Amino acid sequence: MNNPYDPYPVTIKEIKTETADRSLKTFTFAFIHQADEAAFSYRSGQFAMLSVPRVGEIPIGIASAPSEKGIVKFTVFKTGKVTTFLHNMKQGDVMGIRGPMGNGFPLEQMTKKNLLIIGGGFAFTTLRSTIITLMQPDVRDQYGTIDVVYGARNPGMLLYQDELDQWCRQPGINMHITVDETDDPDWPHHTGFVPAVAGECAPESTGNSVAIVCGPPVMIKFTRPVLADLGYGDENILMSLENRMKCGIGMCGRCNIGQELVCRDGPVFTLAYLNKTPGEF
Numbered sequence: 651m652n653n654p655y656d657p658y659p660v661t662i663k664e665i666k667t668e669t670a671d672r673s674l675k676t677f678t679f680a681f682i683h684q685a686d687e688a689a690f691s692y693r694s695g696q697f698a699m700l701s702v703p704r705v706g707e708i709p710i711g712i713a714s715a716p717s718e719k720g721i722v723k724f725t726v727f728k729t730g731k732v733t734t735f736l737h738n739m740k741q742g743d744v745m746g747i748r749g750p751m752g753n754g755f756p757l758e759q760m761t762k763k764n765l766l767i768i769g770g771g772f773a774f775t776t777l778r779s780t781i782i783t784l785m786q787p788d789v790r791d792q793y794g795t796i797d798v799v800y801g802a803r804n805p806g807m808l809l810y811q812d813e814l815d816q817w818c819r820q821p822g823i824n825m826h827i828t829v830d831e832t833d834d835p836d837w838p839h840h841t842g843f844v845p846a847v848a849g850e851c852a853p854e855s856t857g858n859s860v861a862i863v864c865g866p867p868v869m870i871k872f873t874r875p876v877l878a879d880l881g882y883g884d885e886n887i888l889m890s891l892e893n894r895m896k897c898g899i900g901m902c903g904r905c906n907i908g909q910e911l912v913c914r915d916g917p918v919f920t921l922a923y924l925n926k927t928p929g930e931f
Contacts, residue, residue: 657701657746658686662739663721670806674772675737676713676725679747690750692716694757694779695890695918698749700724702739706732711890711917712750713775715782722747725775725809752917755780755888760860764794766852766882768873770801770844770865774809776890777864781817790822794859797852801828801844801869805837826851845872848880855881864890874921884922891917 664678681687692698692712701707708730714723728737739745757780765784769777777800783789784796798817802808808827818825828840828847840847844865853859861882863873870889877887891907908927910919 655748657699657707657748658690659683659744660686660722660747662741662743662745665739665741668725668809668811670804673728674725674807674809675728676723676810677736678714678721678723679745680721682744687720690722690747692722692750693754694783695754695776696750696752697776697917698722698724698747698751700726700732700736701746701748702732702735703745705735707746707748708732709751711773711776711779713778715779715786717783717786725772725778727772753915755862755890755918757783761792762794762858764853764856764859765796766848766859766861767796767798767800768844768848768852768861768863768865769799770869771803771807772809773864773866773890774800777862778810778813780862781823785817785820785823795824795853796822797824797826799826799828799844799848799852801830801840801847803830805829805832805834843872844869845876848873849876852876852880855883855886857881859886861887862890863887884925885920887921888918889921889924891919 659682660679661682662677663680666676668674668676681690694715697709697711699707700710710724710726712722713725714721726733726736728734767777767780781798784793808814814827817823826840826847828842828844830843832841859882861877863870
């Protein structure tokens with residue numbers, strides 16, 4: 651990218667409504683210019699700015715995995731001006747993507763380790779990218795056990811339901827799905843908040859384990875003591891912070907935590923680092 655403010659033009663290839671209340675849709679984009687696709691080289695956990703001409707732009711975590719060639723996916727929560735406009739766009743419409751941005755998850759530093767992935771609600775989008783990456787046949791053997799705890803308010807709010815079903819049946823990954831509540835007597839998974847289910851189902855740290863956490867602040871708050879009880883050291887807990895970002899390249903200074911900027915230096919930080927920023931997180 652020559653100018654960091656210039657977006658790559660993309661077309662909407664597919665739109666999928668994810669949740670029962672239709673507030674979350676996954677957009678699959680294709681780059682108009684092949685050179686732009688090559689330039690948009692990203693890793694799991696990074697984000698990008700989605701822009702709609704004459705409407706605005708927003709930071710969104712990348713939901714696709716680098717192994718999904720030819721496309722890039724974002725799951726968008728309808729919550730403001732830009733996202734509402736985007737939700738009303740159609741297949742074939744043109745918009746812009748600026749990025750990739752941020753540091754992403756350092757998966758190459760986690761090889762031979764057991765991984766515990768914990769996510770809640772809309773924040774599960776970047777964790778989908780991570781799971782897809784880890785489950786690639788040429789990647790899976792590089793890691794130990796993989797456990798995933800994922801929760802939503804109710805069954806209708808779970809993202810990627812077809813893929814969740816596949817992962818539940820797939821060897822090499824232990825899925826622990828939960829919802830806050832349900833009136834379905836045949837609900838086959840857990841009922842309860844993510845931190846509680848993590849405390850019941852997540853494996854204890856062997857000293858060679860890493861936890862990746864991405865979710866709403868209240869979920870993160872109550873997950874921290876659970877991970878401590880399971881033996882995960884703060885240096886082995888990675889958290890993705892995706893709020894408060896505006897420009898995406900560290901120029902506006904709106905997303906600072908201590909001396910760091912979430913968009914430029916994050917959004918992934920260890921809990922050990924975040925503990926050094928009292929009052930900021």
